[in-house]
Amino acid sequence: GENVEQHPSTLSVQEGDSAVIKCTYSDSASNYFPWYKQELGKGPQLIIDIRSNVGEKKDQRIAVTLNKTAKHFSLHITETQPEDSAVYFCAAEAGNMLTFGGGTRLMVKP
Amino acid sequence: GAVVSQHPSRVICKSGTSVKIECRSLDFQATTMFWYRQFPKQSLMLMATSNEGSKATYEQGVEKDKFLINHASLTLSTLTVTSAHPEDSSFYICSATGQLYGYTFGSGTRLTVV
Numbered sequence: 273g274e275n276v277e278q279h280p281s282t283l284s285v286q287e288g289d290s291a292v293i294k295c296t297y298s299d300s301a302s303n304y305f306p307w308y309k310q311e312l313g314k315g316p317q318l319i320i321d322i323r324s325n326v327g328e329k330k331d332q333r334i335a336v337t338l339n340k341t342a343k344h345f346s347l348h349i350t351e352t353q354p355e356d357s358a359v360y361f362c363a364a365e366a367g368n369m370l371t372f373g374g375g376t377r378l379m380v381k382p
Numbered sequence: 383g384a385v386v387s388q389h390p391s392r393v394i395c396k397s398g399t400s401v402k403i404e405c406r407s408l409d410f411q412a413t414t415m416f417w418y419r420q421f422p423k424q425s426l427m428l429m430a431t432s433n434e435g436s437k438a439t440y441e442q443g444v445e446k447d448k449f450l451i452n453h454a455s456l457t458l459s460t461l462t463v464t465s466a467h468p469e470d471s472s473f474y475i476c477s478a479t480g481q482l483y484g485y486t487f488g489s490g491t492r493l494t495v496v
């Protein structure tokens with residue numbers, strides 16, 4: 273089955289700096305890669321996603337890149353703000369189900 | 383956009399009792415619903431997948447007699463934790479997908495068994 277690894281597990285940045293979270297996956301059949309933000313005590317919320325026919329996607333301060341050959345994808349957050357502090361999960365879809373990475377706790381210091 | 387409503391948001395029950403958690407897709411028909419369990423500071427672990435009108439498919443290691451899943455309609459799935467014990471205390475999250483919508487998650491249910 274699919275295996276998704278996510279790094280780093282924790283990330284601390286100063287407000288205004290950029291944050292990058294990286295994920296690798298194992299199943300070459302995976303074709304959909306969403307990123308979720310989870311705040312304490314809440315369910316995950318989709319922040320951006322990318323499909324395998326696209327190499328990069330951007331939405332304001334958030335961007336995702338995908339390298340299908342290397343089987344890795346990354347989340348980039350620019351101009352970080354304190355409200356970006358949360359746990360971020362990457363996921364890969366294979367066989368009509370998502371497999372999640374281990375999560376990254378992002379802390380943005382004011 | 384797609385909205386998935388999950389209730390209750392938190393529940394405390396006595397050991398040995400059963401608890402039911404509801405997951406509803408409010409504005410779309412959910413052909414498939416997923417139930418996850420999440421321990422503190424850990425990722426989401428898929429427990430089972432259910433399609434409307436069919437029996438749920440459970441992941442390896444998940445007791446189907448303890449975690450009963452019913453997906454009776456295209457907008458409602460329920461998870462019943464039977465004979466709950468303290469080790470069942472966790473954060474349970476549902477997710478739904480439909481023809482036009484990807485994976486939308488509910489807000490989660492914090493179950494505490496005392």
